[in-house]
Amino acid sequence: MTTKTDKIDRLAELTAARAEPEHGLGLWREAFRRLKRNPMAVSGAVIVLLFLVIAILAPWLAPYDPEARTWDHEVFQNQNIFVGPRAENWLGLDNAGRDELSRIIVGARQSLLVGVVATGLGFAVGALLGGLAGAAVGLGGRVGQRVDAVIMRVVDMLLAMPSLLLAVSVAAILGPSLLTVMVAVGVTQVPIFARLLRGSMLAQSHSDYVLAANALGVKRRRIVLGHIVPNSLGPVLVQGTLSLATAIIEAAALSYLGLGNPDTSYPEWGSMLADAQRFLSGAPQLAIYPAIVIIITALGFTLLGEAMRESLDPKLRK
Amino acid sequence: MSLLELHDLKVHFPIRRGIVFDRTVGHVYAVDGVSLSIESGQTYGLVGESGCGKTTLGRAVLRLNEITAGKVVFDGTDLAQLSEKEMRRRRNRLQMVFQDPLGSLDPRQNVESILVEGLAAHDIGKTRDERRKRVLKTLDAVGLPGNALSRYPHEFSGGQRQRIGIARALVLEPDLIICDEPVSALDVSIQAQVLNLLEGIQQELGLTYLVIAHDLAVVRHISDTIGVMYLGNLVEEASSDDLYAAPRHPYTKALMSAVPVPDPLVEETRERILLTGDLPSPANPPAGCRFHTRCPWRQETRCDTERPELRQIGTGHRVACHFAEQIESGEIRPTSELAAAILPDAEVQTEVPNA
Numbered sequence: 001m002t003t004k005t006d007k008i009d010r011l012a013e014l015t016a017a018r019a020e021p022e023h024g025l026g027l028w029r030e031a032f033r034r035l036k037r038n039p040m041a042v043s044g045a046v047i048v049l050l051f052l053v054i055a056i057l058a059p060w061l062a063p064y065d066p067e068a069r070t071w072d073h074e075v076f077q078n079q080n081i082f083v084g085p086r087a088e089n090w091l092g093l094d095n096a097g098r099d100e101l102s103r104i105i106v107g108a109r110q111s112l113l114v115g116v117v118a119t120g121l122g123f124a125v126g127a128l129l130g131g132l133a134g135a136a137v138g139l140g141g142r143v144g145q146r147v148d149a150v151i152m153r154v155v156d157m158l159l160a161m162p163s164l165l166l167a168v169s170v171a172a173i174l175g176p177s178l179l180t181v182m183v184a185v186g187v188t189q190v191p192i193f194a195r196l197l198r199g200s201m202l203a204q205s206h207s208d209y210v211l212a213a214n215a216l217g218v219k220r221r222r223i224v225l226g227h228i229v230p231n232s233l234g235p236v237l238v239q240g241t242l243s244l245a246t247a248i249i250e251a252a253a254l255s256y257l258g259l260g261n262p263d264t265s266y267p268e269w270g271s272m273l274a275d276a277q278r279f280l281s282g283a284p285q286l287a288i289y290p291a292i293v294i295i296i297t298a299l300g301f302t303l304l305g306e307a308m309r310e311s312l313d314p315k316l317r318k
Numbered sequence: 319m320s321l322l323e324l325h326d327l328k329v330h331f332p333i334r335r336g337i338v339f340d341r342t343v344g345h346v347y348a349v350d351g352v353s354l355s356i357e358s359g360q361t362y363g364l365v366g367e368s369g370c371g372k373t374t375l376g377r378a379v380l381r382l383n384e385i386t387a388g389k390v391v392f393d394g395t396d397l398a399q400l401s402e403k404e405m406r407r408r409r410n411r412l413q414m415v416f417q418d419p420l421g422s423l424d425p426r427q428n429v430e431s432i433l434v435e436g437l438a439a440h441d442i443g444k445t446r447d448e449r450r451k452r453v454l455k456t457l458d459a460v461g462l463p464g465n466a467l468s469r470y471p472h473e474f475s476g477g478q479r480q481r482i483g484i485a486r487a488l489v490l491e492p493d494l495i496i497c498d499e500p501v502s503a504l505d506v507s508i509q510a511q512v513l514n515l516l517e518g519i520q521q522e523l524g525l526t527y528l529v530i531a532h533d534l535a536v537v538r539h540i541s542d543t544i545g546v547m548y549l550g551n552l553v554e555e556a557s558s559d560d561l562y563a564a565p566r567h568p569y570t571k572a573l574m575s576a577v578p579v580p581d582p583l584v585e586e587t588r589e590r591i592l593l594t595g596d597l598p599s600p601a602n603p604p605a606g607c608r609f610h611t612r613c614p615w616r617q618e619t620r621c622d623t624e625r626p627e628l629r630q631i632g633t634g635h636r637v638a639c640h641f642a643e644q645i646e647s648g649e650i651r652p653t654s655e656l657a658a659a660i661l662p663d664a665e666v667q668t669e670v671p672n673a
Binding site: 028030207208209213214216217218222230 | 417
């Protein structure tokens with residue numbers, strides 16, 4: 001008798017444990033759960049985290065001082081004599097006899113910093129403009145439409161210019177400095193974020209649940225802030241991670257064009273790439289190393305972004 | 319007095335062109351002069367094909383669309399005249415159930431937050447507990463378990479989602495609920511459940527429904543009175559039984575004859591009216607009777623020039639056709655060019671060659 005009741009009790013416990021959780025999973029938490037299972041997201045996150053750790057710990061990780069021309073007696077760029085990988089210097093020496101590996105490691109700092117700050121800047125300003133325009137339309141009326149039209153024409157002007165040209169002109173106007181690079185790259189991101197958020201908000205404002213909230217008698221302001229904005233942020237956040245990759249490449253391009261940070265006491269991937277082009281025939285590896293790390297970092301952010309897009313898209317949910 | 323009365327309701331959407339300066343180049347006459355009244359506690363079914371303006375009409379009653387002209391008298395007040403703020407305050411008495419159960423629920427809100435939103439908007443219930451009690455009672459009424467509160471719309475099945483949508487409308491204790499295609503997005507097996515739920519709630523709470531649907535069986539099942547819309551106009555209105563037994567308007571006749579009959583013998587021999595041509599564009603509706611371009615009984619005298627009024631014939635039966643009586647008595651036969659569209663039994667069989 002007792003064994004039977006015990007069995008039943010145990011069974012009840014088991015089914016209770018397996019029963020639906022008391023609390024439902026929100027869209028974000030659900031998305032995160034799916035993100036963790038997605039190999040693409042995991043590899044992207046690992047790459048991004050790896051580079052972040054390298055950037056933060058760079059001074060301790062780098063085997064040598066990246067600016068010390070310790071081995072400059074071994075390198076003769078005029079005679080095309082370079083030093084490749086060897087036991088002391090895993091990636092060899094650069095054209096001035098500095099340890100290439102240390103320069104790549106320390107270079108991660110500036111490149112990531114520029115990428116993150118520039119994208120953050122572009123995101124903040126772009127989302128503000130796009131959000132204002134979207135909210136203006138959402139609140140309705142003639143005035144709202146005017147506000148939207150004015151904001152969006154300004155954004156369109158920015159969008160009409162090729163992004164690199166825009167960045168180059170901003171950098172040229174402000175004069176080269178680290179901040180300039182960030183602002184210049186950030187400005188090119190503004191119209192993308194603004195357009196995306198506005199478009200996404202407009203799409204949401206025509207959705208049935210906005211109509212339903214309207215029918216319930218919810219105030220317009222509350223509908224915009226409580227329904228339209230939160231539901232529009234997903235694609236913008238995804239664009240953010242994708243933009244990080246572009247920002248790093250664009251910052252490198254600016255450095256390459258000589259519009260980067262004039263303070264050369266810190267190595268930076270873009271300027272390393274720019275310097276290396278003069279020795280491309282003699283020492284192609286000097287161009288290849290920074291190019292590879294730029295590509296891997298960009299890839300990491302892109303993978304993460306794509307995976308985020310997939311996990312946030314309600315249509316792709318099972 | 320009727321709970322809801324529409325007087326010559328018109329909803330015209332402007333068609334705008336131009337890049338810098340918009341100009342209005344025309345209108346879509348989505349709803350073009352509809353008058354009807356719904357008695358308290360009754361169900362009014364509105365049928366018609368896609369694009370006839372039935373959804374627009376439903377939304378106009380709630381002022382979710384701008385009303386071009388006419389009156390929407392709800393419980394003695396003309397809603398069309400209210401300011402936006404006054405209208406917002408009154409929305410707790412008129413609610414809506416939407417066609418797409420998932421699309422009409424915010425994916426980021428859990429059920430509790432969805433149901434509390436309306437209460438908060440109308441300052442009903444002071445404390446969180448008070449509101450939760452009311453929400454739980456409503457969930458019970460629509461047959462959802464109490465543990466649904468903290469779950470999200472994507473975790474439910476289609477029928478359950480529609481129950482959430484019904485609960486959202488119900489929690490405000492409205493007098494009138496407009497159901498816009500309440501079951502057309504659901505599996506047939508679930509449709510009956512949801513319809514029965516709607517009926518049960520109505521009996522319990524004395525609600526009034528305006529049910530918009532294109533499925534004639536659904537409307538017949540649930541409605542007391544049925545209105546048939548064609549191209550922004552109400553063409554016929556009668557009690558549910560009356561309309562199905564004896565449709566008077568040519569369009570209604572055609573609509574009814576399109577419903578298959580489950581008995582194969584009847585199905586083979588019954589008269590079918592096939593309409594030719596497409597629904598004309600509501601941006602450029604035909605003059606006179608809106609239906610005259612497709613009507614098999616069209617007469618040269620008045621149909622293409624004079625717009626028929628919705629007039630009373632018989633008790634509680636209204637029809638907008640100049641010749642309803644003559645068609646009924648057989649005095650007017652389908653015109654020759656369109657006669658082929660009315661297929662007697664023999665011709666149907668020749669059309670379907672089979673072994």
